[in-house]
Amino acid sequence: IAGITQAPTSQILAAGRRMTLRCTQDMRHNAMYWYRQDLGLGLRLIHYSNTAGTTGKGEVPDGYSVSRANTDDFPLTLASAVPSQTSVYFCASSEASGVADTQYFGPGTRLTVL
Amino acid sequence: GQNIDQPTEMTATEGAIVQINCTYQTSGFNGLFWYQQHAGEAPTFLSYNVLDGLEEKGRFSSFLSRSKGYSYLLLKELQMKDSASYLCASVDSNYQLIWGAGTKLIIKP
Numbered sequence: 042i043a044g045i046t047q048a049p050t051s052q053i054l055a056a057g058r059r060m061t062l063r064c065t066q067d068m069r070h071n072a073m074y075w076y077r078q079d080l081g082l083g084l085r086l087i088h089y090s091n092t093a094g095t096t097g098k099g100e101v102p103d104g105y106s107v108s109r110a111n112t113d114d115f116p117l118t119l120a121s122a123v124p125s126q127t128s129v130y131f132c133a134s135s136e137a138s139g140v141a142d143t144q145y146f147g148p149g150t151r152l153t154v155l
Numbered sequence: 156g157q158n159i160d161q162p163t164e165m166t167a168t169e170g171a172i173v174q175i176n177c178t179y180q181t182s183g184f185n186g187l188f189w190y191q192q193h194a195g196e197a198p199t200f201l202s203y204n205v206l207d208g209l210e211e212k213g214r215f216s217s218f219l220s221r222s223k224g225y226s227y228l229l230l231k232e233l234q235m236k237d238s239a240s241y242l243c244a245s246v247d248s249n250y251q252l253i254w255g256a257g258t259k260l261i262i263k264p
Contacts, residue, residue: 083159083242083254084198099251131197141186141205141246146197 044068045147047132053153054122062117062150064132070145072138073115075099075107077128078149084131090115091138122154157181159255161243166261167233175228175241175258183248189217189228190242192257198242201228230260238262 045066054060066073071092076084086099090109104126106118115134119126130150135142158180167173179187186205190198204210204219204226216229228241240257247253 081163081256083256084244084252085254086251089251139250141188141203141250143188143200143203144252146199148197 045132045134045145047130047147047150049150050148051151051153053155054119056122056124056154058122060119060122060152062119062130062132062152064115064117064147065113066115066132066134066145066147067113068134068136068145069112070134070136071112072135072142073109074133074135074144075105075115075117076131076133077101077126078131079128087117087130089138122152124154126152127154128152157245157247157253159243159245159253161241161255161258163256164259164261166263167230169233169235169262169264171233172229172231173233173260175230175243175260177226177228177243177255179224179226179243179245179253179255181245181247181253184221185246185248185250187217187219187226187246188244188252189226190244192240192242194239201241233262235262235264 048063074089075087088107132147133144161177189201192198202217242257243255244252
């Protein structure tokens with residue numbers, strides 16, 4: 042079934058540990074995004090990639106890094122996790138960038154940093 | 156600054172009609188999206204408006220007024236499965252989505 046997968050589904054992590062959230066899409070979409078969703082707040086963009094080999098910073102990039110080595114994969118890394126990074130993380134993709142294109146979301150990763 | 160406002164929570168009765176409002180202020184405007192998000196799940200696309208007016212899609216319709224910075228989502232013949240959060244997102248001048256906090260819709264029998 043075409044779509045976006047994320048791993049892990051959930052994770053409890055000790056503060057200071059390094060963690061990579063994985064995201065893979067099989068729709069051959071050019072653009073990919075990482076959001077975090079916190080109670081009472083809208084989805085906030087962490088990083089994005091308009092096409093393979095390029096990345097950009099979103100609204101809340103501090104403490105996170107991304108890479109886009111190929112079209113399908115867009116991992117998000119927390120170099121040294123802190124409790125304020127406790128959140129639900131969604132990866133999304135869209136066919137194009139630079140236009141108002143529909144974004145399709147993965148199932149999310151629920152991350153708890155203690 | 157950029158701001159999206161929508162009510163935090165609404166309650167409606169099965170079979171009724173409900174209107175969820177969204178007001179936006181963003182740097183540039185390239186349209187407005189509505190997404191549905193069931194608890195514990197991913198957001199899924201409902202509608203996109205870029206021109207003024209009403210777009211109807213089955214039981215769901217979405218309206219946009221660019222001059223007023225205002226949109227609404229209209230849900231008719233409500234069903235229990237419509238219990239979800241509804242997210243409004245404005246597309247800014249860089250084609251990034253600016254998201255509201257979402258409106259939790261509770262449907263009562």
